[in-house]
Amino acid sequence: MITKPTNSLYEVAVVGLGYVGIPLAVGFAEAGCRTLGFDLDQERIDVLQDGRSPITTVSSERIARAMGRNRLDFTTDRNLLSKSESIIICVPTPLRRHLDPDLGFIIRAGEEIAPSLRPGMLVSLESSTYPGTTRVDLKKVLEKGSGLKAGVDFALAFSPEREDPGNEKSVFKEMPKVIGGITPACRERAVELYSRAVRQVVPVSSCDTAEAVKLTENIFRFINIALVNELKRIYTPMGIDIWEVIDAAKTKPFGFMPFYPGAGVGGHCIPIDPYYLTWKAREYNLDTKFIELAGQINRGMPYYVVNRLMEAMNSEGKSIQGSRILVVGVAYKTGIPDDRESPSYEIMDLLREKGGIVDYHDPFVPEITEHGGGKAWAGHQSIPWSPESLSLYDAAVVCTPHHGINYGQLAELIPLIIDSCNIVPKDRIARVIPA
Ligand SMILES: NC(=O)c1ccc[n+]([C@@H]2O[C@H](COP(=O)([O-])OP(=O)(O)OC[C@H]3O[C@@H](n4cnc5c(N)ncnc54)[C@H](O)[C@@H]3O)[C@@H](O)[C@H]2O)c1
Incomplete structure (x- = not known):
């Protein structure tokens, strides 16, 4: 039993206010919890303190309302973390080049939190990662910086985030929350x-299991997308429409x-x-063959799409060289501005x-930033959608099916x-060539 600290100003502090952290902080505040949002990015905190949302999936109204009810504060002051009963970490987990x-x-994030840890506090990691991260890596850094012992002096847990940006049916409160601790008490x-803010919790036996649950969900998706991508490449030359097949199936x-x-x-x-698991599996001398294969197929899709364009142009005696091509949609999915890894x-x-x-049009990404499109495309702006501008292009490649785009007009011009x-x-x- 780890007794909660007394005299806490906040019930929960969220570290890392991005696509995951903001909905989480707002979700807790809306559930009536005094919540603190912490981020290193001063510009982001300024926007949030102003009651404005830096992401489209949570409205400014919701943020301003929660702040108005005195349930939500934002800060870059890490000392304030010590005033919270619990701390949830939602920072990025990217891949290196290889x-x-x-x-x-x-x-x-662990190093920042550690000096603020008080006996009785709970730290929960939500970033997607490989099994063992919470139990080994995070625990080590928190114990080193605080002088406290995880599972004895403070509680340590992992609960994966299941945010589905752009899906209005995906509501934080209604999303079952998988939870593992480094001990049953944690x-x-x-x-x-979490029971204060979500309707259903799904306790599992350990942090490692909870970490594996998240990877399993995303690997399942990764592999199934690869499968339909492969089927598309097989059925298309057979004159079979993969979308018709899926709709009937x-x-x-x-x-x-x-x-x-x-x-x-x-x-x-x-x-x-998926590659977080691939890396971890190597430690056990194991291969992740499905993941590697799915990765090859998914990463090969842009080449397939460009080849389809090349073949189509060749058949008309044209080439990509010197042609004006419009890419429609740079966000990685429908209805959101997130263009990371697109x-x-x-x-x-x-x-x-x-x-x-090459130009692009995306109503959700008016200008490409280095964060999304890298140095090569940063600063490029979405071309205006008008008959005059569309008529300038020799070809278009539709990559993201945003609603609200007039695809009929595209196909006229x-x-x-x-x-x-x-x-x-x-x-x-x-x-129109399917690809
Ligand atoms: N985006 C999604 O749809 C989604 C869904 C489920 C899970 N996840 C996982 O959630 C995690 C966060 O992803 P995201 O999309 O919200 O990232 P993000 O890049 O949108 O946001 C991360 C935020 O963390 C802040 N940050 C970074 N280091 C910090 C530190 N040391 N202290 C305080 N703040 C810090 C950044 O300034 C940024 O605002 C990742 O592990 C991701 O895999 C993301």
């Missing part, structure tokens, strides 16, 4: 905390779950998390390498369209 996990953000502390009431092909996979989770950028790189004059989302009408002037 697909190795980069735990640097978690370690730095888990109980975390169960008690999903009428089977058991044993089939629809996944949809695309131009590749993007975002901060699906293309990254396959659209790989496609744009390939088109430019082949001498194409641009003669050749590579459609990796099955969204462009085929009965207009354009030749």
Whole structure:
């Protein structure tokens, strides 16, 4: 039994206010908990303190309302963390260049938190990572910096985030929360905390198991997307429409779950998390063959899309070299501005390498930043959507199926369209090639 500290100003502090941390902090505040949001990024904190949301998936109104009710504060002052009963960590877990996990953000967050740890506090990690991170890596850094013992003086847990950006049905309160602790008592502390804000908690036997649950969910998605991407490449030359196949197959009431092909996979989770397991498995002399294969297929999709364009242009005696090509959609999924790891950028790189004059349109990404598109595309702006501007292009490649884009107009004004989302009408002037 780890007794909670008394005289805490906050019930929970959220460290790392990004796509995951902001909805979490707002979710706790809306559940009536006094919540503190902490981030190192002063600009981000300034925006939040102003009651404005830096992400589209949580409205400014919700943030301002929670702040107005005195339930939500934002800070860059790490000393304030000591005033909270519990601390939840939601910092990035990227890959290094050679697909190795980069735990640097978690370690730095642990180092920041450690001096503020008081006996009785709970620390819960939510960043997606390989089994053992909480029990070994985070525990070590917290114990070293605080002089306290995890599982004895303070509670330590892991609870994966299941945020689904852009999905309005995905509400924090309704999303079952998987929870593991480094001891049963730690888990109980975390169960008690999360039960204040979510309807269903799913306790599991350890932090390692909870970490594995998150990886399993994302590996499942990664592999199934690769499967339909491969099927698309097989069925297309057979004259079979993969989307028609999936729509019919999903009428089977058991044993089939629809996944949809695309131009590749993007975002901060699906293309990254599986490799956290690959890396960990090597420590046990084990291969992750499914993951490697799915990775090869998914990473090959941008090349496939560009090849489809090349073949289509060749058949008309044209080439990418010197042609004006519009990429439609650089966000990695529908209806959100997140363009991290987006396959659209790989496609744009390939088109430019082949001498194409490349522009993009994305209503959610008015200007590409280095964070999303890297140095090569930073500063490029989405072209205005108008008959005059669209008429300038020789071809378009549709990579993300955003709603609200007039794909019919696209197909009236641009003669050749590579459609990796099955969204462009085929009965207009354009030749529409599925890819
Ligand atoms: N984005 C998603 O849809 C999603 C879904 C489920 C899980 N996850 C996981 O959640 C974690 C966070 O992802 P995200 O998309 O929210 O990242 P993000 O890049 O949107 O946000 C991370 C935030 O953490 C801050 N930060 C970094 N280091 C910090 C530190 N030491 N102290 C305080 N703040 C710090 C950054 O300034 C940034 O604001 C990752 O492990 C990711 O895999 C993400």
